[in-house]
Amino acid sequence: MMISEREREPFAAGLPFGAGDSLDPLRRDCDLTELTGGLLDVLVVGGGATGAGAALDAASRGLTTALLEGGDLASGTSSNSSRLLHGGVRYLEQMEFGLVREALHERGLLQDLAPHLVQRMSFLYPLTHRVWERGYVGAGLTLYDALAGIGDRHGFRRHRHLTHRALLREAPQLRRDAAVGALAYDDGHVDDARLVVTLARTAAREGATVLTRVRVNALASRSDHTVATCEDLLTGTEFTVRARRVVLATGPWSGLTQQMLGDQQVGVRASKGVHLVVSRERLRLDSALIARTPHSVLFLIPTGDVVLVGTTDTPWEIGPGPVLPTGADVRYLLDQANQWLSDPLTRDDVLGVYAGLRPLVDQPDRNSTTAISREHVVKEVAPGVVVVVGGKLTTYRIMAKDAVDAVVRGLPKVRPSVTEHLGLVGSNGYAQAWNRRDSAAVAAGLPVAAVERLARRYGADYPALLTLGRRNPELLEPVPGTPSLLAAEVLYAARHEAAMTVDDILRRRSRAGLETADGGVSAAPHVARLLAGALGRTASWAAEQAGSYTHAAEVTHSALDTSADAELVPLLADLAGRWSGAA
Known part of the structure; x- marks a missing residue:
């Protein structure tokens, strides 16, 4: 059975073919x-x-x-990182000054090339020793500022010293006895996918x-x-x-x-990095937090309606292909985060978990991937x-x-x-489009916050999505099962962004599959039918797509019952054998 003409109409009527980008x-x-x-x-x-x-x-x-x-x-x-644009404060200890300077230059440059995608983010580095650590870390951040050329037009501020009281004002979720103070500095945030x-x-x-x-x-x-x-x-x-x-x-x-x-x-040596996704209602942070761990660095990164908790840095010996987190990865990250939090997180607080591989240049003299x-x-x-x-x-x-x-x-x-x-797609005219967000929201009948989210995702192109709603207001409603994704975005992703599967939509064009308690499973059938109408597919194809996505979500959930990467092999084989393609 084919998708009906009625289901196709919103897509066919809304967006022109053949745009150069x-x-x-x-x-x-x-x-x-x-x-x-x-x-x-x-x-x-x-x-x-x-x-x-x-x-x-x-x-x-x-x-x-x-x-x-x-x-x-x-x-x-490139869809499984910490979503940071940063010089790498910890690389200063490894004397990687050239790398840090280069990365800081690129951080500022990308804010010019893609202002809709890059946001400045304040980081807190909590201190546990009263004198020497403040001087040591402060000296490092002074060098970080100097390498970045802070004070330029990009708006990244010089680092600041915070007392214990000031730290708790900035982050009241922290344990009162976890730190004696902090240093604050700025870095960049970007949606990597x-x-x-x-x-x-x-x-x-x-x-x-x-x-x-x-x-x-x-x-x-x-x-x-x-x-x-x-x-x-x-x-x-x-x-x-x-x-x-x-x-x-x-x-x-x-x-x-x-x-x-x-x-x-x-x-090439692969290092696995795992991140947890926690609701921002559960962990109310306005500034990110960075702290040392025994094996990596702990990040608590507020982004949109969620907070990312990461990351691990462990050798991955299974080979390239799908990668999954284990229950041990989740427990490790929760343990590291809870050392700092007054109200400890539990596994029930975790909305989603994702894992990716860092491709590091093999250095035989380095035993640990963190040292590469x-x-x-x-x-x-x-x-x-x-x-x-x-x-x-x-x-x-x-x-x-x-x-x-x-x-x-x-x-x-x-x-x-x-x-x-060379400005990226969506950057040209972004400042003007951002200034018009209030009137655009009124005209579309959407909350201003929803239009701001579209603007940060699509830049100056966001009015094209709002235009879809003029003929069919239903397209400006959230896809059932995910409040952060509009139906119009699914159609736009299919026409303009090479999206071909439910996984493409829920895991990369948006992050709805990581930011809902069921992993986007309840949204999958709705996304699949929208995609089928956009791509000229049948209802049976849509059902297969929803089923493939649901199965992959179940496999990922099963992985959380494992304790070691070696136990993931049959699950990884299942994922590889059931590629969620568009055929």
Whole structure:
């Protein structure tokens, strides 16, 4: 049975096809045909932050560029971070001054390039010793301020010293005996998955072809180009793509993609990072908190209606692919957080848990993943093919620039990178659109807070979503089961943001799947039917999508009964075998 015309109508009537920055599924067949018919300048493999950044960098230099991603945009590392843009205060102790300075520069720059996605956030560093620690940490933050050039137009403030009383005023949820005072400083916050989607759309605006659910199965180096054997995972069709140059930005999969060329020249070690999601009503924080733990760093990060509690930093030996948290990970994070909280959190307070892999450059002399440098490496692993690995979300643009600089050597008349001055989709006119949010809310019949959330998610493009409600006001209502996601956003994600599955919508285009007590399961059928109408799918497809999402949520919940990563293997195999695709 097909989705009815009535269910299709809101989508068909609302949004025009063919916008230059739209990742439109109806363009997909044409894009695939064009890919097989010529010789690209640059092929980027991997659709995370670095891959999307590399596609944008290459395309904005005037190079014919394509990005291929086997899953969804940001479906690996780049949707499972702490969502911070920061220099890394703890890297100062490791004498990584260059890394910190570079990251702080990029933090401020990205606030210019994507002001809708980046917000300044105040951090509290609690002190447990009265004299030496205040001096030691204060000296480090003085250097942090100096490396950032605080006092510039980006609005990040110099660090401040807080007494015990001032700390409790800032964060009354803390135990009175947990600290003797604190230092406060500023860093940046960003929704990592939405940043990647925005980068990919900006790359498309600059002329790049961006295709998801296309897996590269083999790479063969020729004298003057590389041949990629690819598979369209939606249809099973195999085809080849030829490119003069190739950038491998495949994160934890970098070892596997290098092996396609015969050898792994840059070793990769994966570190698992786990975060808990707690309602902000349960843990009322206006400032983030950072503290040391025995094995990593504790973050309590307020974002929207929730607080993120993270993170772990443990070796992941199972290999690239799906990754799950264990019950031991949850207990560890709760124990670390509760050392600071007057009202301890329990497992019942946890709305969601997510885990991701950090792809670190292997350093055999470092036994612990926490000791491995976050510097990135760019290396030519075959003629005309470079791999880029390591780094951090904050420095994605530098990593992308370095990779493209390296791979295009030898090509004639290649222009320098311009991404330092290239605003991302949604940034142009954002200040004016933000100033109009009150009148936009009145016209749409929405609370101002709802329009502000749309503005921070879509930037100056948010009026396009409100326009959908003029013909069908129901599209400006929340999807049943998730108060933070409007029906119009599902349609917009399908037309403009390459969303093809329920998981794409609930875990990456929005975070509703992590911010509701049932993991978004009750919203899944509604999202699936909206997607089916948008993508021309059947009711049975919608039912399968909802079922796949529900099953994945059940597997994740089952993982929380385990105590070690080794116990996750059968659950990971289940997830890998039941890929929630759009076919």
